[in-house]
Amino acid sequence: MMKKKKSKIFNFEFWGGIGGHMESDELNSPMTASYREIEEETGFKKDDIKNFRLEYILLEKNSGEIRQQYVYFGETKHMNFIPSDEGELFWVSKNELSGLYTSKVISSTIEHYLNNITNTDDIFVGTMMTSNEFNPEIQWSTIKETVDF
Template identity: 65%
Template sequence: MEVRQMATAFLCHGDKVLMMKKARSKIFDFEFWGGIGGHLECEELNFPMQASYREIEEETGFKQSEIENFKLKYILIENNSGEIRQQYVYFGETKHMNFISSDEGELFWIHKSELLDLHTSKLITFTIEQYLENPDHDDILVATVTANHEAEALVHWTTMKETMTF
């Protein structure tokens, strides 16, 4: 089984979040919305925040110095299409709303009240719901995705705490 590691960022400015609309991807063959991000390069496997900053600059033009309060909030884990997908999800605030377009998709500032109306993957929908309900939480939450008897996706959230080993 292969492992796919990704980093995704949601950049906020006031009550708006920068979202990317894509016509399709390697995974989906239809239009969908998501945050800013992509796959970790080999040299970034131990540094997902570095990968996230790289993806942000490539896809939006925002530099690290233009982003504040950038924090890892979620780690998402799922078994999908024969691979384990692990996604590091960051949230941060931008100092301005000016972005540079990229070939990855179309960027739009979306009001937080409209985020759940967008066509996103189930896991991103679960993550946005969690964020909107608890925007100020400081813990890192880990989500695993399972399915019920009807094959509907379910999410299980766990708070990641530091452990002491002896």
């Protein structure tokens, strides 16, 4: 996880994952963008990551735009990463994740992941619902294969 002092949006310390925006030539390949961001922020190359898979697609409306996040999981045996200009990197155990100060969408995703760890190929879609603006919630569903036209 990455500890950030602040961002373009928030002026306080918080935790987040490795990631960023897709470049124009990556719009049809979020996995390619993820590998690039991982290498830029950690120094890990594609071959350093095993079992890299899409687990979550998150959707939320923020400042009038629809934001979409792809959340991938993978494994590595490498423990050392390069310093990052984005923030300070730390290895965080699963039992410590829920105690980190993160955005509502990330904390909800972590909670969902920890409560639904499976060995399936399910991809979860989370949509931020704001029926109560002071306590937004994520509505979860899974993407299923199309079986009918």
